[in-house]
Amino acid sequence: xxxxxxxxxxxxxxxxxxxxxxxxxxxxxxxxxxxxxxxxxxxxxxxxxxxxxxxxxxxxxxxxxxxxxxxxxxxxxxxxxxxxxxxxxxxxxxxxxxxxxxxxxxxxxxxxxxxxxxxxxxxxxxxxxxxxxxxxxxxxxxxxxxxxxxxxxxxxxxxxxxxxxxxxxxxxxxxxxxxxxxxxxxxxxxxxxxxxxxxxxxxxxxxxxxxxxxxxxxxxxxxxxxxxxxxxxxxxxxxxxxxxxxxxxxxxxxxxxxxxxxxxxxxxxxxxxxxxxxxxxxxxxxxxxxxxxxxxxxxxxxxxxxxxxxxxxxxxxxxxxxxxxxxxxxxxxxxxxxxxxxxxxxxxxxxxxxxxxxxxxxxxxxxxxxxxxxxxxxxxxxxxxxxxxxxxxxxxxxxxxxxxxxxxxxxxxxxxxx
Amino acid sequence: xxxxxxxxxxxxxxxxxxxxxxxxxxxxxxxxxxxxxxxxxxxxxxxxxxxxxxxxxxxxxxxxxxxxxxxxxxxxxxxxxxxxxxxxxxxxxxxxxxxxxxxxxxxxxxxxxxxxxxx
Numbered sequence: 001x002x003x004x005x006x007x008x009x010x011x012x013x014x015x016x017x018x019x020x021x022x023x024x025x026x027x028x029x030x031x032x033x034x035x036x037x038x039x040x041x042x043x044x045x046x047x048x049x050x051x052x053x054x055x056x057x058x059x060x061x062x063x064x065x066x067x068x069x070x071x072x073x074x075x076x077x078x079x080x081x082x083x084x085x086x087x088x089x090x091x092x093x094x095x096x097x098x099x100x101x102x103x104x105x106x107x108x109x110x111x112x113x114x115x116x117x118x119x120x121x122x123x124x125x126x127x128x129x130x131x132x133x134x135x136x137x138x139x140x141x142x143x144x145x146x147x148x149x150x151x152x153x154x155x156x157x158x159x160x161x162x163x164x165x166x167x168x169x170x171x172x173x174x175x176x177x178x179x180x181x182x183x184x185x186x187x188x189x190x191x192x193x194x195x196x197x198x199x200x201x202x203x204x205x206x207x208x209x210x211x212x213x214x215x216x217x218x219x220x221x222x223x224x225x226x227x228x229x230x231x232x233x234x235x236x237x238x239x240x241x242x243x244x245x246x247x248x249x250x251x252x253x254x255x256x257x258x259x260x261x262x263x264x265x266x267x268x269x270x271x272x273x274x275x276x277x278x279x280x281x282x283x284x285x286x287x288x289x290x291x292x293x294x295x296x297x298x299x300x301x302x303x304x305x306x307x308x309x310x311x312x313x314x315x316x317x318x319x320x321x322x323x324x325x326x327x328x329x330x331x332x333x334x335x336x337x338x339x340x341x342x343x344x345x346x347x348x349x350x351x352x353x354x355x356x357x358x359x360x361x362x363x364x365x366x367x368x369x370x371x372x373x374x375x376x377x378x379x380x381x382x383x384x385x386x387x388x389x390x391x392x393x394x395x396x397x398x399x400x401x402x403x404x405x406x407x408x409x410x411x412x413x414x415x416x417x418x
Numbered sequence: 419x420x421x422x423x424x425x426x427x428x429x430x431x432x433x434x435x436x437x438x439x440x441x442x443x444x445x446x447x448x449x450x451x452x453x454x455x456x457x458x459x460x461x462x463x464x465x466x467x468x469x470x471x472x473x474x475x476x477x478x479x480x481x482x483x484x485x486x487x488x489x490x491x492x493x494x495x496x497x498x499x500x501x502x503x504x505x506x507x508x509x510x511x512x513x514x515x516x517x518x519x520x521x522x523x524x525x526x527x528x529x530x531x532x533x534x535x536x537x
Contacts (some may be wrong), residue, residue, distance in 0.1 A: 113435030117508050118446050122497045124435035125508075134433065 018156055019081045027073030030165065037065040041176060043226040045219055047235040049274040052209035052246075054239050056219070058186065058200050058226065064177035068170045076162040085157060088150030095143030099136045106132035186226065190216040190240070214247055215240030234273070241270035245279070253289035257341045258372070259397020259408060265290055309378060314392035314413035318344035325349065326365030334367055337407035340395035345409065347371075348390040348417055351383050359401065362389070362409075370399045372410040379414050390417040440488045443496065444481030448472055449510050450503045451533075457516035463523050464535035478534040491528040499526035 039062065046057040106129045114125030126134070181203025188196045188207055196212060198205050198219075207216075217240060219226040228236060245267055253261055268283040308314040322330045322340070325348035333340060349364035358373045371393060383389055391414040399408035438446075451460050452471035460466065466474045476482035488496055502518040502525075523530050527537030 115438075115442070116510060117435075118438045118443060119434065119508060120497065120501050120504060121434075122438050122443050122493065124438050126433055126435045130433075130435070 017082065017084065018153070019083065021079040021081070023077050023079070025075045025077065026166075027075060030071045030073055032068065032070050032170075035067045035069055037067065038178070039063045039065060041178075043182065043221055043224055044176075045226045045228055045232060047228065047232045047239070049235060049239050049242075051242065051275050051278070054207040054209070054236075056186065056198065056200065056205040056207065058182045058203050058205060058221070059179045060182050061176040061180075062178040063174050066173045068172070069167045070170050072166050072168065074164055074166045076164065077159055078162070079159045080157050082153040082157050085150050085153035088146050089154060090150075092143045092145075092147030092150050095139045096147060097143075099139035099143055102132050102139060103136040106136065182221065184221050187220050188212070188216045189218045189220060190214050209239070209243045209246055212243050212247075215244045238270050238273040241267040242275055242279075245271055250282070253286045256289075257396055258293065258410065259338065259341060259399065261286060261290055261293070262399065263397075308392075308413055311390070311392065311413050311415050315346070318392055318394070318412060320344040320346045320392055322346070323348070324364045324367075324369070328365065331365055331367055334364075334369065334407050337395055338397045340407075341397050343395050344412070345393055345395060346390065347393055347409065349388070351385050351387050351389055353385050359399075361406070362391070368406050370401065370406045370408045371414075372396070372399075372408060373414075374411070377411070377414075381416065383414065383416065388417045389414055391415070439484070439486075440493055441481050441484050441486040443493065443500070444479060444486060444488070445476070446510060447496075447500050447503065448475045448479070448481070448533075450514050451475070451519065453513040457519045459516060459520045459523055463530055463537075464533050475533055479532060491526070491532055495526075496529065496532075499529045 041060065041062040043058060043060050045059075048055040048057075109128035109132050111127050111129045113127050117125030119125070183201050183203070186198040186200050186205060188198050190212075191214075196207070196216070198207055200221075217236065219228070219236075245264070248264075251264065253264070256264060265283065265286040268279050268286055271279050272283060308317050320343075322333060322343065322345040324331055324334065324345055330345075347362060347364055347369065349362045349369075352361040352363040352368060354360040358375060360371050360373060362369050362371050371391070391409075392412045393409035394412060396408040396410050398405055449472065451457075451464075452466075452468075452475065454468060456468040456471055460471065461468065464471075464475065480486055491499070499522055502521045503514040505518050506512045506514050523535075523537070530537040
């Protein structure tokens, strides 16, 4: 029976809600220290050209990280509160005290039974003393459980303080460290599927331009890319330009199309950074030819075919077989303008904007094309941005102006369209 | 733990007083039967008059004396037969209904005879 009552009391306290509140308070700074950490780094190559060879110095470097950490004391405080404990305790105290008062008063009351009442069992009614003592028991029945429940809940309230140390990272520094030479086989890869194995021993390797089938733009060791710094990238670009020129062989500038001539001049200029005066003469020849073509302006001077005097005349003389306009199936051919070099085309579109005096941009059904405008042109009129035009032109490969690279077409005739 | 039966007993005892003597029980029933206006069943079955009902019945039964004790009917039987008279209230000032009085006479011929009447 005792256990049953104890269980009932504990069950009653279970009904009382205990609220837990956790708060964290940061204490003083205990210390500041640095934590070194070494992480696997990357492969790095330094390049140097001694034409026709490219020296490769390959090193592997770790990343040394140094983290500054501040260690603080921290207190995690858990507060437990029972909002109902107070009311339960006060109710219990009041009713228990009331019971005590009633019990005391009962001894003042008459012990004589109530003779005006005889119950069905033949007994008189209870005396006033008996009634007061009954009320005492009733009050105790309410007050004592309330006292137990409130007391247990009150004992369960309080706070726990857990002290611990916490770390906070305040700064971090990283630097390459532990450089070491690498031995293995590096793959020199190029944009046209070129891949040449390059043995590297103790961090030193050599690539000969003679053995390369084309330009290269990337070095990898297994599946790990090899990082190049800015000067290394420039050196590799210049070396690749030289390799490309060697593969292409000597070409007379006059025999090249406009696009090919521009491309060759750019590669010669790039290659000059590593070969110096060795490519000066062909560079000057290419630049001279470019200058000549820019200044001559007459369509007949740039393209096969005769000079013309009207749009219809141009169509008749050049016989264009491709039409570039909105909705035209031929527009997809502009994806590879190098395959269209020298071909005459008809273009219908909108003047997008003029970039320079002799070059502009036409918008043809969502695609853009550079148009070269010769200084000595046979047609007249001005064509403002946004005006609709149609033209006969000759395709000339790719052209880069600023950051924009588009197909290039040299105009033969241009007129307004409606 | 030993307190628990004590508390329970005390609670029950707090609701009742000591046992009433036989004379008090008998007088209680006489008072209830003779409270005016007196029922027809009382005057006809017990052959009493309304004005002298209580004196007549106390004299016939002898329960006007403190030394009175039940023989026939017994105290238990008498208390059982008294139950219908308490339906309107336990207080002696409350008059029982005539139907309850008739029920007593019908169910308890010994009591009718005890009061000197004809069952």
